Amino acid sequence: MALKQISSNKCFGGLQKVFEHDSVELNCKMKFAVYLPPKAETGKCPVLYWLSGLTCTEQNFISKSGYHQAASEHGLVVIAPDTSPRGCNIKGEDESWDFGTGAGFYVDATEDPWKTNYRMYSYITEELPQLINANFPVDPQRTSIFGHSMGGHGALICALKNPGKYKSVSAFAPICNPVLCPWGKKAFSGYLGTDQSKWKAYDATHLVKSYPGSQLDILIDQGKDDQFLLDGQLLPDNFIAACTEKKIPVVFRLQEGYDHSYYFIATFITDHIRHHAKYLNA
């Protein structure tokens, strides 16, 4: 699988690169961003996957979050893929900003016309890691995942559906309970059809209730002034209640005055990277 380098910039002693490749799962060209810390020159590093939210591409995280210093200091390779397949010419894919392009919701679609291309879950959990492991100096046994909003939802479900695959998981303002919120209902009905039992397989709150695996240590930051929190799109309380019930360790921080933006992410990104480094560099 050939990787075409699109850009490369030196940052905090490491390199922020963007590559493009032909994706098998998504049947289109896909871009992703990868940060190689200085330590990657001399040895294999752990990998941290970042999943972005609605309307984002691989650019938002690398230009706005200010994560490079922490990643460089802790010696972590950070991968930021795109949020959906692009340019597939599916009718209606560009109609809304919260469904279709830029809104893959990290599921494997089962409905037409989406099922051919919209397979972000498999892309993130299978194809992309294989690609990264084969082409970059990474240790495949030490992987963690985190994300924002729809990406937070993605990170949580990937971790909960694959016990032991990720050493740690964290999220910024994640969509915790998509089957109960407008965004989730719209996306799941479009990608997965009307059978709600199929939806639960991609819902973090539901997955936690039957999570059998090893201990996860989950860190969640949520802005208190987040418009989408107030609109009932995120529903963290449901997730916390489920975790308390199942004794899954979560530290949930409601941050006074912060909203849903990358300014919020930039404020706490260092805490999250340190959280992951604790487990990846153990």
Place this chain on the structure above:
Amino acid sequence: MEEESGEELGLDRSTPKDFHFYHMDLYDSEDRLQLFPEENTRMRKEVVQAEMANESTGVGDGNAQRDLREEVEELVHLHGLEDDHELGDEFVDENMPRMGVSEYPPYGLKRRDPAREQRDWRLSGEAAEAEDLGFGGWGSAGQCQDLREVYRYTHGRASEEYECYVIPEEEDEEEAADVFCVTCKTPIRAFQKVFDEHKEHEVIPLNEALESAKDEIHKNMYKLEKQIIDMENFANHLEEVFITVEENFGKQEQNFESHYNEILETLAQKYEEKIQALGEKKKEKLEALYGQLVSCGENLDTCKELMETIEEMCHEEKVDFIKDAVAMADRLGRFLKTKTDVEISAQPDFEDQNLDFSDVEQLMDSINTIPAPSAPVINPQAPNSATGSSVRVCWSLYSDDTVESYQLSYRPVQDSSPGKDQAAPSPPIIKTKEIRSCEEAVLICWESGNLNPVDSYTVELTQAESPEASGVTESVVGIPTCETLVQLQPGQSYIIYVRALNMGGPSVRSEPATVHTIGSYFRLNKDTCHPWLTISQDGLMIVRSERSTPTREPPPRDTHFTRCVAVMGNLIPVRGHHYWEVEVNEHFDYTVGVAFEDVPKKEDLGANCLSWCMRHTFASLRHKYEFLHNGTTPDIRITVPPKKIGILLDYENSKLSFFNVDLSQHLYTFSCQLHKFVHPCFSLEKPGCLKIHNGISMPKHVTFY
């Protein structure tokens, strides 16, 4: 500067001048505008005018226009005034221009992005500006409200969700009524396009024009903001330079003054000397001359006398005359034989004076040489500054001296004569239960063991691993009181003895005490303990029993906690890292943390700014966790109640962190200003118990914090 421009802004808005469309191309270049503050505000004025001009020019007063103008004014208000004050406040408060510089450029840059991206999005083939309004996330109906919302969100909150936003159309279906003629640069009604004037002209929807004009204004405002910051920084820098110039001038002035004073003094001295010498010479000469004058006078007198006698003689009888004449002739002969000195003894001229200024020249030349420094003053020996084989010498120097290096030399002095027949003292007794230590030091205290006062104490330590025979004993001598802080190596075990010393010599060693420099050791301070708490024998367990309060309340002392059922530990007063663990039960209500020694004992822990703590409350089967300082807590939820809490106190980074030890989970970190030493504190809000674990080295997961 902020106030200035704000006022000007206000002024302009109340007295709008002629509307003219301000050509924005000037600001398209990326070059920094090299402007002074006055010009900055002038431009802001013009930008404001342009804003106003944007919509009105001589078109019918439709409602749409008025709304638009309100919105634009809102926008200006939001961006213009708010921005200024934001910046101004931050600068006044922070007083750290460097931090300001690094904060804002990215801020400025970030805000350009939404504008650019938004325009890109709009140009990317999205024809349906009229339709695409259905943003579930927004949900608000009122259109003026919408616009304000939109801009409030972009203003400093560029999230990815909002990058694709579109300004909701003011009047969807009537949009066709308002268009913008690019050629004339005026807004016109759509029907006007048909008329001669605008027939050939290029026309775009008004909103688009509005958009692009607003974008331009945004861009320029960002540039202006940046400019303001840069100029402020420059002004601050200049101030600093000002001050430095003054200081340097002061130093030079002083230097010159002292040198010149020296020179002047030397000159004055020389003058005095010379004058005095001249005066002496004058006296000499005058005296010599005077002497001569006197002898001249005498001579003259004698001559005159002889003359008179001769004249008298001439009038005498012949016989007498002959007699006297012979005598006179002898006398005259004799007199005239004596020489008269008619040489002037002293010359009136004085010699030319040679003024020797060589030493003054030397002084002048030496104005720039560094004088030799003054002798340093050795401080008297401090207690605890010597061991059996080394001594610590401190000295002070004058701040005006320039010193390159010091030379220290020493020689042993004669042993003072041995003391009289005084008995050596008894050995002290170390208070082992009160030993406090950390990885780098130990604080030991002891009882004197003697009724009479002793001169000093000596502490001796050996590392426990090495056998007694070859163990190196380090001793600390000259300790005046019954306690001392000794620096140690981390991760070792030491055995400590104390001796007392007086004129009769040293006592034998005390009983030993062992210290391990792993983690931190402390014991609970019974003097602070609330009467309802019991401390175990080993000083590590705190119990609040179910029984109601004892009927006999001991008189409250200042050091005891009275309101809060708490107790404090005695942590070694050493800055560095301290880590300890507390075993808790998830059904107990407890509070653990740190507090200054003088924390008010009549208040709850965490209710004031002298304490930081984590509080757990268990009520209605729910666990509540608070991280209290000054009565406030962040909103944090923890799903798995910790059974053992790790507490890390980091003086260097001013942080206090809490962990769930069993899960290696980080719970929370305070940033705290620790200007004095703090001690661990514990309280039980309901009956329960807490067990403290000491002497634990920091687990790896804790080191990340």
